[in-house]
Amino acid sequence: MTTKLFGEPVRRREDARLITGRGRYLDDIGPGALAAAFVRSPHAHARIADIDVDAALDVEGLVAIYTYEDLTGPMAEPLPVLIPHPQLHAPRTGYPLANGEVNHVGEPVVMVVAIDRYVAEDAAERILVGYEELPAVIGVDAASAATAAVHGDVPDNVAARHHQETGDVEPALAASPHTLSFTQYIERSAGMPMEGRGVHARWDADDGSLRVYTSTQASTSVRAAIAAKLELSLDEVEVVAPDVGGGFGVKIMHPWPEELLVPMAAIALGAEVKWAEDRREHFISSAHERQQKQEITVGFDDEGRLTALDAHIWHDNGAYTPYGIIVPIITATQLVGPYVIPVYRVVVESVYTNTVIVTPYRGAGRPQGCFAMERTMDRIADALGLDRAVVRERNLIQPDQFPYDHHLTFQDGRPVVYDSGDYPGLLEKLKALVGWDGVDALRDDAEARGKLLGVGMALYVEGTGPGPYEGGHVQVLGSGKVLVSTGLTTQGQGHETSFAQIVASELGVPIEDVEVTTGDTRRFPYAVGTFASRAAVMSGNAIALAARGVREKALRIAADVLEADPEDLEISDGVVQVRGTPGASIPLRTVAVLSNPLRYAFDEAAKQATQFAVQAKDDEPPVSPGDAPGLEHRDYYSPIRSTFASGAHAAIVEIDPATWEIDVVKYAVVHDCGNVVNPMIVEGQVHGGVAQGVGGALYERMAYDSDGQLQNASFMDFLMPYASEVPDVVIDHQQTPSPLNPLGIKGAGEAGVIPGSAALASAIEDAVGRRITSMPISPTELYDLVRDPSAERTAVAERRAGTGAMA
């Protein structure tokens, strides 16, 4: 196999292991461990009056029961506000176990440890917690009405008022030839990884060390949090992310109460303790995302060019703000998309509700921002009677405008400066891919079959690969094996393949020789985490730099042996050779052996590096000053700012006017993530993202009732798209390399999900001629909408009705 693998569609190396049951997920670890189970609040908002454990004491096999009273030191303090921000003026976080008050259904109150999960659940069931119920605040409207408060000392329920503006929006709007104002909603959903969260902890009392396995996207930071909360020295704690069955953002949130409590119990009991989340727990205790109310006012001229945009958004952050206001910031800053917006003001009020916390879920505020911007474009087109693609085209940032500064501050605290892109190129490719200009014929054809057909599009720009940094370590062993490690974690992205491709290409070794380890603090203790479509950008570049360091050292050593100039050497298929001189070569594995001067020959290969085998220079030490034994290198990549990927989606829907079933008959994606390490993996990411985008647009919602009970907290009731609901996706690529990083790559992990709701709302609106102001939309809601005489008809529908077209 060639060693120049960067950009090749290499099949994922990890899949054979994962799909044949040889993965090692959290619950595969510690089969004999004690099991934890949790008593969780059944109320959305209540004071805890008393906790009676008496009945649980009779359960055979019960080991321990923990409540807030058992928490000491930092554990008794509120959980950290992970990402503080000056505009987060009223941050609130819960406790690992409730301290007298619960603020959402599912908040942990008591932890039970028993010989197994069955016994733990039996004991948990017998623990009686007395509650005094308090009024529940559910949904953004109830939160902003503030007739009741989630936190008594935050009477208006506003945690943060995030505000950015690029000019004086009111006069700009007043001077605009046209303005439109409208309100729209987007619902809650969640990532729903196949594997929920889970934690296993083992305490070695003899050497005072703690090993924690957790299904996380941030093992290094979980490690730091455990050390801080349990008052351990960092060197006493190691955290490993084993195979992780999906994350989608919910596992970047940390430390989850269970990530602290399970280790605490393991230390207290001197035993292995494990907790694996069940599905109901995941629904009511892990994070959700997405709910916003958006009030938009836009000014534009006769050609549909934006003059000013004013967005006032209410963002439901749930009961607490442990992840700060990252999602509101991303919505606020990514809303602008690929467009020139002369004056922009955004205010996001992040409000408390008595619901599960809201932290990033794949897309992380971008789908909402895209929904706001793209629906604005649709409305302008409708108001002016222009083609929706034309209005977009007129507002696009042009290829010669890069780097393009939006004069906003992104989630990484850095300016929103688009590094590169070709947005008109995206739009052209999209129109061709979906057949935009031929849709009227399709519409007529569908009408003849008694169906309503519509098309919609949405464009986005996605800030990816934020810092502060990631690192990579590459080491060539005497066996020829190349060990690669990076600290960030993997939860299905195919890092074992794409990182190996990078190293194989950079170092000139067969990919079969490369082994990749991620998310293990024993191997690489410095890392940030896997989120914000950053793994390929951050660790990919760090690993590339580390591989280049190894290559340089290998060439230096080989040049000595081959008595050649390093400049004349090349590495290919794991062999260093003098370019153009067949036979003048040395295997890289031999270079690795020679890189480590030895006294003892523990095997045949080692003999070559021993003191009587090496032609040493008597006046030089075996290891030169400034050098180090071993053929390895560690390096870091720290970007100046995020790199901005982009894309455009279009959907064609057919709606059956008898059932109002919405069938996505075509879904087109044009995707630009700069240079591509592995197009097959990128396409897989796009497919998965589109599936979640379709889910969020048509099926998934968190059905909280007014009391804060999540009424669809199971896979019986929470609709996720099956393969039968996910459309075939046609993809076209565009590559505008990032000038910010050595590999010229941009992130791809979240892209597919971002424009789903916007594009499908546009398509459905186009099909039925009624304004779609809230997503997701179900057949029932669509049925009600088209029969509601007060529902707003689109202008284009009125025009089509005037010409006899079906509306």
Added chain:
Amino acid sequence: MNLDGSAVLHASPEEVWSALTDPAVLARTIPGCLSLERVGEDEYRMNVAVGVGAVKGTYAGEVRLSDQQRPESYVMHASGAGAPGQVRATVTIELTPDADATTLTYSADAVVGGPVAGVGQRMITGVAKRTAAQFFTAVDAELTGTVVPIAAAPSAAAASETGAEAPAAQPEVFTGKAGVPAGTPDLRTLALGALGGSLLTLLGVAVGYRLGRRP
């Protein structure tokens, strides 16, 4: 940790004091009491077999009484140890007349150490309170005559009804209900039994829970 509780006993404070200081009563009423041994002036050693659930174990403890204000109050200093851990506690016991009955209140300041300390306060206090309740229910049954006392006999030759006068050099041993023969306890022993027993018992219970996972 602090452990507070109370019990209503259907007799006068004087009668309650007598019962709580009657080794025979104590031996019968302390849950799991195997034996009481007088080791000195107001000092006793006891063994308690405990265990909620299938596993039982024997735990050794010592108790010393002080600040005795008959029939109103005394302070008990208890310590005990078993394989799973140790307990050290200072317990203040007060008897308050209440119509025809006596309200006994106890307030324990306990330090629990060793592995058993890791099982959680609610669990430890839950077991201790349950054990204390069993003890007081048994004592109250003795006081109200709802149970016929089994004649207790000293298991040691030189049993004394007045423990205060017994020489420390000649220990007396009383056997509890859980032991083979019944014992003749000394009155202070009782007091310690009430709380010391429950503390030791809770230790044992906790141990039992822990051991229960290895059948």
